[in-house]
Amino acid sequence: MPDQAGTxxxxxxxxxxxxxxxxxxxxxxxxxxxxxxxxxxxxxxxxVTNEPSEPLAELGVAPGAQEAVSNNSAE
Known part of the structure; x- marks a missing residue:
């Protein structure tokens, strides 16, 4: 079967x-x-800008920065 030139x-x-x-x-x-x-x-x-800076403190697992500052100033 010969091939045609156009195909x-x-x-x-x-x-x-x-x-x-x-x-x-x-x-x-x-x-x-x-x-x-x-x-x-x-x-x-x-x-990201709206997220809390300390998610563990929000959950109550770790102390927050505000609590740590107030505890240090009370001593």
Whole structure:
């Protein structure tokens, strides 16, 4: 079965078109995920500033800095 001259060129063209489409799809996904990641980073930074500085003291497991300062000044 002899190959026709047009079929190999057509297969190469279709393959390159598919690779270009896959590249653009990955590029678009990267842009979307990067923008959502920066929003999440901003939200995480805002949450860090609102967190208590001593979470163990808030739970009552360890003495807090305020209690330690008041205990030292009372002595």
């Amino acid at each position: 190999s060129a057509q297969r190469i063209r279709i393959g390159l078109t598919g690779l270009a489409f896959a590249f653009l799809l990955v590029l678009l996904g990267s842009v979307i995920s990067r923008s959502s990641r920066s929003d999440a980073t901003n939200e995480a930074a805002a949450a």
